[in-house]
Amino acid sequence: MVRLLNVYTISAFAALGGALFGFDISSMSAVIGTEQYQNYYGNPLGMRQGAITSAMAGGSLVGALSSSFLGDRLSRKVAIQIGAALWCIGSAVQSASNGVVMLVIGLALAGLCVGLTSSLVPIYQSEIVPRKIRGRIVSLQQFAITWGIMVQYFIEYGCSFLESTASFRLPWAIQTVPAVVLFVGLFWFPRSPRWLASKDRWDEALRVLAFLRSAHNDVNAPLVLAEYKEIEDQISQEREEESNSYRELFSSKIRKRVLLSMAIQMWSQLTGINVMMYYIVYILESAGIANSMLASSIQYIINMVMTIPSILWADKWGRRPAFLIGAIVMGFWLFLIGGLLMHYGESNRVLDQPYTWIIVGHHAATRIILASAYLAVATFALSWGPVSWMYPPEIVPLRIRAKSVALATASNWASNFALGFAVPPLLRSIQWRLFFIFGSFNMAAFIHVWFAAPETKQRTLEELGEIFEYGEPLWKSFLGNRRGSNKLDMLAKDIEIGVSKINRSEHVKMKHVISEDTDFRS
Numbered sequence: 298m299v300r301l302l303n304v305y306t307i308s309a310f311a312a313l314g315g316a317l318f319g320f321d322i323s324s325m326s327a328v329i330g331t332e333q334y335q336n337y338y339g340n341p342l343g344m345r346q347g348a349i350t351s352a353m354a355g356g357s358l359v360g361a362l363s364s365s366f367l368g369d370r371l372s373r374k375v376a377i378q379i380g381a382a383l384w385c386i387g388s389a390v391q392s393a394s395n396g397v398v399m400l401v402i403g404l405a406l407a408g409l410c411v412g413l414t415s416s417l418v419p420i421y422q423s424e425i426v427p428r429k430i431r432g433r434i435v436s437l438q439q440f441a442i443t444w445g446i447m448v449q450y451f452i453e454y455g456c457s458f459l460e461s462t463a464s465f466r467l468p469w470a471i472q473t474v475p476a477v478v479l480f481v482g483l484f485w486f487p488r489s490p491r492w493l494a495s496k497d498r499w500d501e502a503l504r505v506l507a508f509l510r511s512a513h514n515d516v517n518a519p520l521v522l523a524e525y526k527e528i529e530d531q532i533s534q535e536r537e538e539e540s541n542s543y544r545e546l547f548s549s550k551i552r553k554r555v556l557l558s559m560a561i562q563m564w565s566q567l568t569g570i571n572v573m574m575y576y577i578v579y580i581l582e583s584a585g586i587a588n589s590m591l592a593s594s595i596q597y598i599i600n601m602v603m604t605i606p607s608i609l610w611a612d613k614w615g616r617r618p619a620f621l622i623g624a625i626v627m628g629f630w631l632f633l634i635g636g637l638l639m640h641y642g643e644s645n646r647v648l649d650q651p652y653t654w655i656i657v658g659h660h661a662a663t664r665i666i667l668a669s670a671y672l673a674v675a676t677f678a679l680s681w682g683p684v685s686w687m688y689p690p691e692i693v694p695l696r697i698r699a700k701s702v703a704l705a706t707a708s709n710w711a712s713n714f715a716l717g718f719a720v721p722p723l724l725r726s727i728q729w730r731l732f733f734i735f736g737s738f739n740m741a742a743f744i745h746v747w748f749a750a751p752e753t754k755q756r757t758l759e760e761l762g763e764i765f766e767y768g769e770p771l772w773k774s775f776l777g778n779r780r781g782s783n784k785l786d787m788l789a790k791d792i793e794i795g796v797s798k799i800n801r802s803e804h805v806k807m808k809h810v811i812s813e814d815t816d817f818r819s
């Protein structure tokens with residue numbers, strides 16, 4: 298039996314990692330519309346604002362790329378602590394900033410943290426939680442991200458009523474709180490057993506497994522021994538093959554899948570979600586909404602609430618329908634916004650505003666744009682949001698999973714960086730056409746997923762391997778494999794609930810068979 302306390306603390310941990318990610322995303326969203334911010338930083342427009350917003354994503358990209366090196370060298374736990382410390386330093390620099398340069402440095406430092414934690418927290422979790430709840434933990438991460446985005450937005454919104462520079466300094470200082478809790482809390486957490494084993498610290502690995510999996514820290518408990526054996530086999534296999542997992546990432550068999558997970562994360566950004574998350578205030582103002590800060594806040598609530606059904610049912614829906622329907626519907630809302638802006642908008646006569654196109658006096662069009670923006674966010678939250686994080690770890694073997702996921706995460710940040718940078722100048726230069734571009738990205742994502750991304754629902758890694766090599770008929774790509782894994786599922790269930798009835802060596806054998814066939818579900 299899994300220790301309940303551990304499951305809860307681990308989930309809370311997911312929440313903290315995700316919260317930092319979320320705080321990162323919305324740390325500029327509400328301040329950019331305030332006079333206090335605009336006056337203090339010299340009314341940054343276009344590229345200047347793009348550079349500010351994207352500094353964090355740029356830092357996150359570097360953090361994600363160095364995560365696997367630091368996580369392997371220093372341990373997941375210590376690397377995450379370094380990340381949390383960097384976040385606090387970055388936030389301090391941000392909130393004390395005396396101009397754009399210092400602000401950008403602070404944002405980039407905080408971004409380094411988010412790059413590290415957004416890659417390493419899920420890896421650390423997946424190495425310490427039991428296989429059965431790994432998938433759930435990944436989706437909890439997305440839920441926590443949406444909470445982080447929302448909480449930070451509301452803190453900023455609340456502070457926007459302060460008249461001094463405290464209106465932006467305070468929220469940037471407050472965001473250190475979850476990082477401090479994460480940093481300190483980690484002292485009570487064990488190191489990952491898999492990491493300990495990879496450093497030949499076998500005794501510690503066994504003790505940690507006993508602590509995590511057995512109610513009485515019993516190092517002889519069957520589940521503990523089975524997992525210990527599994528890790529041992531895996532590591533000795535890796536050593537025998539002298540497998541260099543970096544090289545394997547780009548071997549002919551695996552390359553396709555690694556590139557696909559990177560593409561999935563890129564498309565999730567190109568859906569245009571962060572145009573909404575970062576710049577909703579600009580968009581709503583240009584659509585003719587006067588109190589844009591309040592109207593924007595609703596979007597963040599929608600984002601959080603609509604993530605819940607996806608977390609609960611994504612396993613039933615399957616990944617392909619979520620991606621395909623998500624892209625079509627999201628694209629529709631974006632084309633609609635672009636079309637309405639084009640038809641009812643006119644050049645903005647006030648020159649030094651972030652948007653050069655505005656709708657005046659067409660209330661119905663304004664309202665439809667507002668509704669479409671909300672619906673676009675709801676669509677993302679139901680589809681690409683959680684599923685883009687679930688999919689990448691599912692399609693690669695365990696031994697290269699951490700590295701492959703780190704690359705996918707880096708692809709998320711690289712695209713996020715490019716968009717954060719490009720959107721403000723584009724909003725000024727090509728106005729409503731921007732929405733058509735993002736609408737088209739959604740169509741391209743649809744086509745790519747249609748041809749290149751197999752359904753993972755109920756499939757073993759072996760089946761997926763064959764599909765990546767030989768392809769599969771279209772009808773099958775929608776259904777997944779309804780029967781294929783039943784036997785394995787039953788075996789897995791036997792092991793989870795009937796462990797006491799199975800003798801130890803049999804158990805170890807069975808567990809091993811299952812791990813080879815089903816590790817894609819972890």
Ligand code: BGC
Nearest residue numbers: 322443570571574600682709
């Ligand atoms: C994306 C973020 C986005 C967030 C919105 C995540 O899946 O990676 O870039 O801001 O969802 O909820």
